[in-house]
Amino acid sequence: MHDGIYFDNSATTPMEPRAAEAMRPFLAGAFGNPSSLHSAGREAKAAVDRARGQIAELLNAKPEEIVFTGSGTESDNLALLGVAESFGWGDCHIITSAIEHPAILETCRYLQRHGVEATFLPVGRDGVASPDALAQVMKPATRLVSVMAANNVAGTLQPILELARVAHAHGALFHTDAVQMAGRIPLDAERHSFDLLSLSAHKFHGPKGVGALYIRQGAPIMPLIHGGGQEFGLRSATENVAGIVGAGCAAQIAREEMAEEAARLVRLRDHIIDTISETIPNAYLIGHRYQRLPGHICLGFSGLEGEAIKLLLALDAEGFCISSGSACSASHAGQPSHVLTAMGYDPIRARGSLRITLGRFNTEAEVRRFLAILPQAVGSLRSTAFAHVRTVGVPG
Numbered sequence: 001m002h003d004g005i006y007f008d009n010s011a012t013t014p015m016e017p018r019a020a021e022a023m024r025p026f027l028a029g030a031f032g033n034p035s036s037l038h039s040a041g042r043e044a045k046a047a048v049d050r051a052r053g054q055i056a057e058l059l060n061a062k063p064e065e066i067v068f069t070g071s072g073t074e075s076d077n078l079a080l081l082g083v084a085e086s087f088g089w090g091d092c093h094i095i096t097s098a099i100e101h102p103a104i105l106e107t108c109r110y111l112q113r114h115g116v117e118a119t120f121l122p123v124g125r126d127g128v129a130s131p132d133a134l135a136q137v138m139k140p141a142t143r144l145v146s147v148m149a150a151n152n153v154a155g156t157l158q159p160i161l162e163l164a165r166v167a168h169a170h171g172a173l174f175h176t177d178a179v180q181m182a183g184r185i186p187l188d189a190e191r192h193s194f195d196l197l198s199l200s201a202h203k204f205h206g207p208k209g210v211g212a213l214y215i216r217q218g219a220p221i222m223p224l225i226h227g228g229g230q231e232f233g234l235r236s237a238t239e240n241v242a243g244i245v246g247a248g249c250a251a252q253i254a255r256e257e258m259a260e261e262a263a264r265l266v267r268l269r270d271h272i273i274d275t276i277s278e279t280i281p282n283a284y285l286i287g288h289r290y291q292r293l294p295g296h297i298c299l300g301f302s303g304l305e306g307e308a309i310k311l312l313l314a315l316d317a318e319g320f321c322i323s324s325g326s327a328c329s330a331s332h333a334g335q336p337s338h339v340l341t342a343m344g345y346d347p348i349r350a351r352g353s354l355r356i357t358l359g360r361f362n363t364e365a366e367v368r369r370f371l372a373i374l375p376q377a378v379g380s381l382r383s384t385a386f387a388h389v390r391t392v393g394v395p396g
């Protein structure tokens, strides 16, 4: 049981107790296989159908447009590989942005190795991809444009409606990796005419290992996993019934509480940004000041870029779970972030950011405690770093 202060809600979120409670019967007594015709199977199928409806409502989509997968990563893979396969892989051009999650970037690189042409759209200093820049790289063979709804490192929101419009004007499909946005900001698949959209339950207080892909009815796509034909033939495998039930419940709660919760997180977020800019000299915000996820703050501290991991560990010792914005996994910690590099930060700055991401269970008191501790932690690391420079001498 974790009892620290958890400010890493973009990595994953604490489980919503109401969703855990909804899962409980399906972890024990209600064990049926949704494909079975008998009563135990029908009970499981009804639970999966209900959850499909709850996810569909979160996106204003139809239940039959939702395919459950095993993760956000799998949803992204299904979208890209499934569309490329439906076009026969040849004569296929895909456009994505340079700041996508590896679930998209690595899938595009895989496609490139198999003859698909891929273009990586640049972003500006604020992390935003421009619809005009997209229009310039569209080609007759462009089948799919995939741009994330919100970035996991910088927190910046992308102009996905305009980007979708450009893709459609050129006859291409539009996919968005909405793993960071779904459950935090309203999404309307029907009105905004996305063709495909990925989400992941553990980012909105649901269980890990459950993703979904929204597929607009009629969009051309082929399965990656072949077998018994579950999930409308697009994702064979016996369903993770308990996980899907938890995801559905978490989606319903996120939808019902979204407006109030997003406003609360924006207040806390802006209070943190304003207070840090007043109390810590030479701190800088990474990403767009306003076009950002409600609880997402990405910061750098001039002179401390090489010490970001030390700062993270100093805060960890005070009980705060905070992420370095440098890379999305501990195994890459300390390496420059491809997101910040694409945003024009030099390799030193791209290695040294701090990501604070708030969620449903964070309180004002926790924020106050953090703001009381951070200036001191930055100050003492800066004085050590400065003492080191004095000891070794400054060249020239």
Ligand code: PLP
Pocket (backbone or CB within 6 Å): 010, 011, 071, 072, 073, 074, 076, 101, 103, 148, 150, 151, 152, 177, 179, 180, 200, 201, 209, 211
């Ligand atoms: N896409 C984005 C933007 C993410 O932030 C993540 C997870 O961090 C993923 C995809 C992958 O989701 P999952 O952890 O469910 O595989």
